Amino acid sequence: MSRMLLEVKDLFAGYGATEVLHGLSMQIEEGSITTLLGANGAGKTTTLRALSKMIKVRGQILFDGQAIEGKATEDIVRLGVAHVPDGRGTFGSLSTEENLQLGSYTRKDKHEVALDQEKMYSYFPRLKERRNQQAGTLSGGEQQMLAIARALMLRPRLLLLDEPSFGLAPLIVREIFDIMQTINQRDKVTILLVEQNAAMALDLANYAYLLETGKLVLSGLSKDLKQDEAVRRSYLGH
């Protein structure tokens, strides 16, 4: 029996009076890649924002068995949850290297942090070339790489990724997906991936959830979902 790293029960969340998630329940197995699919406005980004408490929630969120729904974002980060938000959230006026340093802000093991920084530069050699450049002047793909690298500097147990392929050239997207595979297998990081590109996400992930207007409508192994008639028609286009 595999261990669940994250368990969400009956989660409600939204913005002000507008409720977006209406009782979402899901589980994420430790060491897996899980993808969350759905159309625009289904509540994918909101789910990630709820999990790292960037918005108010009702319901239960258990991370490694510990209730975190009452915690602040800063404290959830300290438990090992890294979130690459939509729009990447890089610090534009700071340098690439400073962005990475901020990723390890909560860590005290200076020596290990230095090693991890070199590791990030080996994953993303282009960031090394740009280490002293202002992050805002990087290309879209480089900024996405930086956002992921910054999140990994936390040495997270769970990585929440919000549409890493958004607005990027296919070749760059491929590169980023390969890295995700690497960090999942080599660094044992559990990943929850929100993606528009359903075909690629289903290829990468072990499990998939399908979200429609704030509710889960389908879940299972991604290889099964890939065969599902409804999923194929609506999300894979064939």
Next chain:
Amino acid sequence: METFIHQVVAGIAAGGVYASLALALVMIYQSTHHINFAQGEIAMFATYMAWTLINAGVSYWLAFVCTILLSFSLGVLIQRIIIRPVENAPVLNIVVVFIGLLVILNSIAGWVFTYTIKAFPSPFPKEQPFGLFFISSHELGSIGVTMVLLLLLYSFFKFTPLGLAMRAAAQNPDSSRLVGIRVGWMLALGWGLAAAIGSVAGMMIAPVVFLEPNMMSGILLYAFAAALVGGIDSPGGAVLGGFIVGILENILGAYVIGTELKLSVALVLIIVVLTIKPAGLFGKVIVSRV
């Protein structure tokens, strides 16, 4: 020529004070996008604390350090108790809070210390330094103190993790939370630092303008002008702006418009910058799509 050189040097000395206060304004502006109108009064209040300590027999430099620490705490307390509850309020509410703070600090100082003008000591000797004719010891010392202060601040923000976290929090609060930075405390720390910087400005200018509850009102105007000239969101610009305003004010005051109209230099600068180049020398030009 000798008087001209002296006017420039005096301008640099005053400019350092404007630069410090302008920097305090910019720091608060960067993290909150508000101008703290009470920044000058906090500095004035701090100077009174120094005066009280010195009068109680504490040596100047010990009082100097204590005042910086006390001002830092005062800044943190003001942010936590007064500013935090209105953080997300509309701009006008916050402006009213700032003005209220200005009036309250001013009145408390008047009530506790009276409105009588007091002499504030300079820690530097009376005679000219090294036999130089164009600079007084206080001017030289004041320039030195400001330079050390600016250098310390620069190093803090550039080379320490906490300084980096403060810059990050000012730039992108949401992303900062996502890397674990406690943004609320960074704001409080920013207020503390701004108040501490202001206290140094107050103690350096007090021997020149004398100590009284309204002593910073003119200085704050110069600091506004300095911050705007440099660009309200540029710390380096604010510092340069401070020196530009200081020198300009002294030279124009001495040769063109006379000392009585000196303060109008600041007002004219503010109007000119806002109409011709609102972003200042080094500020970001904000373009928004409509």
